[in-house]
Amino acid sequence: xxxxxxxIIALSLVIPGMAGAVNVTISGTDNGRIFHGIGLVxxxxxxxxxxxxxxxxxxxLDYIFKPRFGMSLQRMRVEIGSGxxxxxxxxxxHAITPGEIANPVPRGLEFWxxxxxxxxxxxxxxxxxxxxxxxxxxxxxxxxxxDYYSSFVKCLLNTYGINLDYLNFNTNEAGYDVDFVKNYLxxxxxxxxxxxxxxxxxxxxxxxxxSTIEADMNADAAFRNVVDVxxxxxxxxxxxxxxxxxxxxxxxxxxxxxxHNSGFQNIAWGLNYNYVKYRCVFTEVWYVVDxxxxxxxxxxxxxxxxxxxxxxxVIRDLTWAYAxxxxxxxxxxxxxxxxxxxxxxxxxxxxxxxxxxxxNNWSMIIANSGAAxxxxxxxxxxxxxxxxxxxxxxxxxxFIRLPDIxxxxxxxxxxxxxxxxxxxxxxxxxxxxxxxxxxxxxxxMPLFDDYESYSPGxxxxxxxxxxxxxxxxxxxPGNRKCLRQIHKSLDDRYTIQASVMFPTYGTVNQISADVxxxxxxxxxxxxxxxxGYNDPTGFQLQKNGRWSFVKVHDWNIDxxxxxxxxxxxxxxxxxxxxxxxSGGTLHFFVDGVQVGTYPGTMxxxxxxxxxxxxxxFDNLYIGDGSPPTYINSPAASKPLHDFAVKLRRVNxxxxxxxxxxxxxxxxxxxxxxxxxxxxxxxxxxxxxxQSESGVVSFDFGTSALxxxxxxxxxxxxxxxxxxxxxxx
Numbered sequence: 178x179x180x181x182x183x184x185i186i187a188l189s190l191v192i193p194g195m196a197g198a199v200n201v202t203i204s205g206t207d208n209g210r211i212f213h214g215i216g217l218v219x220x221x222x223x224x225x226x227x228x229x230x231x232x233x234x235x236x237x238l239d240y241i242f243k244p245r246f247g248m249s250l251q252r253m254r255v256e257i258g259s260g261x262x263x264x265x266x267x268x269x270x271h272a273i274t275p276g277e278i279a280n281p282v283p284r285g286l287e288f289w290x291x292x293x294x295x296x297x298x299x300x301x302x303x304x305x306x307x308x309x310x311x312x313x314x315x316x317x318x319x320x321x322x323x324d325y326y327s328s329f330v331k332c333l334l335n336t337y338g339i340n341l342d343y344l345n346f347n348t349n350e351a352g353y354d355v356d357f358v359k360n361y362l363x364x365x366x367x368x369x370x371x372x373x374x375x376x377x378x379x380x381x382x383x384x385x386x387x388s389t390i391e392a393d394m395n396a397d398a399a400f401r402n403v404v405d406v407x408x409x410x411x412x413x414x415x416x417x418x419x420x421x422x423x424x425x426x427x428x429x430x431x432x433x434x435x436x437h438n439s440g441f442q443n444i445a446w447g448l449n450y451n452y453v454k455y456r457c458v459f460t461e462v463w464y465v466v467d468x469x470x471x472x473x474x475x476x477x478x479x480x481x482x483x484x485x486x487x488x489x490x491v492i493r494d495l496t497w498a499y500a501x502x503x504x505x506x507x508x509x510x511x512x513x514x515x516x517x518x519x520x521x522x523x524x525x526x527x528x529x530x531x532x533x534x535x536x537n538n539w540s541m542i543i544a545n546s547g548a549a550x551x552x553x554x555x556x557x558x559x560x561x562x563x564x565x566x567x568x569x570x571x572x573x574x575x576f577i578r579l580p581d582i583x584x585x586x587x588x589x590x591x592x593x594x595x596x597x598x599x600x601x602x603x604x605x606x607x608x609x610x611x612x613x614x615x616x617x618x619x620x621x622m623p624l625f626d627d628y629e630s631y632s633p634g635x636x637x638x639x640x641x642x643x644x645x646x647x648x649x650x651x652x653x654p655g656n657r658k659c660l661r662q663i664h665k666s667l668d669d670r671y672t673i674q675a676s677v678m679f680p681t682y683g684t685v686n687q688i689s690a691d692v693x694x695x696x697x698x699x700x701x702x703x704x705x706x707x708x709g710y711n712d713p714t715g716f717q718l719q720k721n722g723r724w725s726f727v728k729v730h731d732w733n734i735d736x737x738x739x740x741x742x743x744x745x746x747x748x749x750x751x752x753x754x755x756x757x758x759s760g761g762t763l764h765f766f767v768d769g770v771q772v773g774t775y776p777g778t779m780x781x782x783x784x785x786x787x788x789x790x791x792x793x794f795d796n797l798y799i800g801d802g803s804p805p806t807y808i809n810s811p812a813a814s815k816p817l818h819d820f821a822v823k824l825r826r827v828n829x830x831x832x833x834x835x836x837x838x839x840x841x842x843x844x845x846x847x848x849x850x851x852x853x854x855x856x857x858x859x860x861x862x863x864x865x866x867q868s869e870s871g872v873v874s875f876d877f878g879t880s881a882l883x884x885x886x887x888x889x890x891x892x893x894x895x896x897x898x899x900x901x902x903x904x905x
Contacts, residue, residue: 201516203530203539205558209512210430212531213458214302215448215503216252217241217465218435219290220349221266222478225468227286228485228638236612237482237490241466242297246610248479248496249503253294254304254345254434254461255287257329260646260664260675263308263349265464265472269646270311271332273664278324281332284634284646292337302459302508304434305329306345306380312666319357323365330371341371343406345434346378350410353379355393355400363403375405380434382410384418391424408432408457413447413524414439419455432459438477441570442525444498445598446544449527453517465499470641470680483680485638488615497576497609501568501600504607505540506531516541523547533604537561540602545593552591554584561603562587568607571597576609619682623800628658629886645675645789652793653693654750657886659795666789676705678784684801688783689755689766693793694720694748702794703727703786704756706763706779714738714777715786716756716765722746724767726775729786739775743767751795756783757802832882834863834889853888860887 226237240247258268269284271277283289287305294301309315314325330341346362347353358376366374379386386409394401407429411418413436420431433451438444444462451457467478479496483489516530525546532539539560543552556562567579571594582589582601593599600607624639631637631649637660640647650661662675692702703715717725717735725740746752755766758779765773783799834850852861860882 201518201528201554203513203516203541203554203556203558203560205532205537205539205560207513207515207558209514209517209531210452210456210458212506212508212510212512213430213432214251214508215499216250216254216302216304216459216461218254218461218463219287219466220256220263220306220308220463221268221469221472222464222474223286223290223466223468224266224641225470225482225485226466227289227636229482229488229490230485232612233485233488233490233615236614237468237480238293239297239612240480240492240496240610242294242301243610244298244507245504245606245608247492248465248499249298250294250301250465250499251298251503251506251508252302252304252459252461253291254306255291257305257307257326258285258287258646259307259309259311259314260644261309262644265469265474267642267644267646269642269648269663272325272328273311273646275313275317275321278321278328281328281335282634283332283336284648285636288333288336291333291339295337295339300508302342303339304343304345304377304461305341306349306434308349310348311664319354319361320365322357323361326362327365327369327371330366330374331369334371340373342373343375343377345380346376346404347380349380350382352381353390355397359397359400359403376403377406377408377432377434378404379407379409382435384411387420387424391421404429406430406432408434408459410435412436412439413450413454414443419451419457425456431455431457432461433457434461435463436460437463438465438495441494441498441575442544442546442596442598444495445501445542445570446525446527446546448499448502449517449529449542449544450524452512452529453519453527454524458512462499465495470639471643471678484617484620486620487618489617490614492614494570494575497570498598500576500607500609501544501570501598502542505542505568505600505602505604507533509534513539520545520547520550528552532560538603540600540604543593543599543601545595545597545599547595549595550593552593554589554591556584556587556589563603565589565601565603566605566607567591568600568602569594569597578607578609620680622681622683622685623687623798623803624679624681625800626660626797627886628660628795631658639679641678641680643676643678643784645677645787647675647677647785650793655886656884657751657793657795659691659693659793660785660797661794662787662790662792664789665791675787675789676784678782679799681782681799685783685799686758686779687755687798687800687802688779689753689796689798690785691751691753691795692718693751693795694718695790695792696720697748698723700788700790700792702754702788702792704754705784705786706756706758706777713784713786716754716763718752718754718767720748722748724765724772726763726765726773739765739773741773743772751793753796832861849891851890852882853890854885 242250256263256268258270260267271281291303314322333339333341346358379390448460451460464478466480468482479493481491510531511534513530520526528543530541537560562584565582569577569579628649633649633651635649646663647660651658688704694702698719701717701719703717705713705715707714712730714728717727722743726738727735729735753768757764763775763777764771850863853859
């Protein structure tokens with residue numbers, strides 16, 4: 178049987194079709210660089226993982242990080258959040274104001290993700306990089322920027338007791354400042370006790386970045402001394418886009434800090450190529466895990482995690498491309514340079530060999546993109562000559578265990594088939610990990626969230642931050658549990674940019690939410706009705722009562738399509754906004770009253786937008802107009818609809834509910850009002866109805882209803898309506 182080759186190995190090779198034999202010796206005395214792992218880039222691409230319930234969330238994390246199980250990643254590069262979209266989503270900052278530098282907050286998922294990775298693989302190497310910075314950081318002095326970086330390290334250490342291994346000294350794919358790196362960043366980290374953090378850069382994407390940093394380090398010894406790792410973005414299919422021969426010869430640690438997904442075979446040979454040609458000792462891939470609801474970059478990665486509501490996820494072939502390296506090596510192992518090479522001049526076919534510096538074990542990864550080959554190997558220099566375990570992948574099957582090889586007098590032969598990947602090793606424990614995965618299912622609709630089940634600071638489920646940052650919060654009139662946009666602009670340039678999207682399915686003809694507008698214009702909130710990502714349309718409300726239906730251009734410039742001003746509008750109160758779509762017309766409501774219409778329909782993915790102010794949202798509803806059920810409520814069968822209700826405390830502590838009589842309800846109709854808590858438990862009932870000028874009031878007397886949020890239910894002949902209200 179014949180098999181094809183990719184990898185690094187020290188053995189004697191005899192390759193049919195080539196002149197003579199290729200002799201490679203796998204020697205324990207061979208020199209080579211220390212391996213620092215294969216890893217992922219997490220910057221908005223991992224956002225759905227926390228939304229999964231157990232055990233599926235832990236199972237996904239096992240596939241990503243657990244050694245010798247799935248992808249078994251050995252390294253991770255995470256985003257330092259800023260509230261700015263980093264291609265696929267936005268991550269919140271650990272310090273959204275200068276005052277939080279001293280007490281940073283572990284917002285978002287990246288701190289959590291590092292901790293989950295460390296639980297599964299304590300040896301995993303960690304790295305952090307920013308894709309953007311909050312305006313007060315990039316507009317501020319260099320020392321403030323250095324303090325901001327240092328506070329990220331502090332946040333990880335204080336929250337989880339984890340030391341960050343590497344810190345990128347420049348913004349992703351942007352330039353760097355030599356003076357900042359050597360005179361501010363490094364001294365600040367050292368002064369704060371973080372000398373363990375190594376500085377990495379320039380983390381850019383073109384061949385010029387390699388020559389630029391090479392020239393800067395040659396010209397400035399102090400800068401060269403504080404740069405621990407030279408790494409940048411490049412992929413094998415962009416040949417000659419890596420470090421120069423002089424950089425390789427310098428002995429500096431080199432790495433590929435962002436290689437792109439490009440199919441199973443390309444990943445397999447690319448991981449080898451980065452060392453064979455450029456002596457890069459680590460490779461990080463954007464993106465390894467496709468765990469994002471939206472964006473143009475979906476569909477790649479070793480896993481697809483798209484359905485936390487069902488628990489379903491997908492293990493793709495790429496998982497096993499990584500496993501062919503990661504399950505057979507560990508950071509700290511050593512490359513054997515004489516056993517790392519191409520097959521002839523074919524750079525897409527290669528082999529690499531590494532040894533465990535703490536034992537006599539070794540592994541070879543063979544990535545063969547061509548014709549069948551035969552490999553003969555000789556093992557020497559104190560390395561194990563015991564049983565060799567063989568794993569193979571090809572177009573038909575992935576990560577399959579083959580019969581072992583028993584070397585004879587330290588030699589062996591392996592027949593490799595065409596277009597295949599092999600890992601051979603003297604170690605044990607590798608496996609093609611497996612869990613039971615639930616069947617896929619569309620998310621139940623309508624989507625409704627009253628934010629009652631979250632603690633302040635949590636990211637509610639299925640909220641995909643596209644710009645800005647959103648978290649559960651307690652505040653506003655009545656001290657509600659609600660959703661808050663937490664990043665605030667220094668000026669008014671980013672007036673309507675913060676946005677959060679939701680995975681929705683089926684017919685959508687209504688989006689509604691209670692809103693509290695933080696401050697006067699240009700502060701505003703929007704219910705997006707058509708989800709064109711860059712140029713959406715939406716129903717907008719401001720604190721002065723001005724409403725408008727607008728089309729947004731390039732995130733910030735509005736074309737007003739319709740609008741007006743609501744008389745007697747109370748800017749200091751919560752207001753119910755709603756958009757419905759019927760008969761080719763959009764209908765706009767504020768507090769149950771229609772304020773306008775506009776020709777159009779609603780897209781299948783409405784979402785929320787906010788100016789960069791501390792705007793609040795509650796009781797989000799996206800669906801076809803059918804009522805959502807109460808969350809965790811024994812009264813789940815009762816419908817929830819808008820109606821203009823007020824629940825208030827009056828003289829002597831009496832509680833009164835009042836509302837405008839719905840059109841068509843007879844004046845003599847028998848009516849009942851009930852008050853429920855947020856779990857759906859009935860607390861009070863009243864039949865004491867009085868009607869004056871169309872306003873119906875119900876007196877509950879001195880009912881023991883404390884301040885808080887309640888459901889108020891009106892029942893009458895032909896009517897059964899409920900709404901939420903906050904009682905002060």
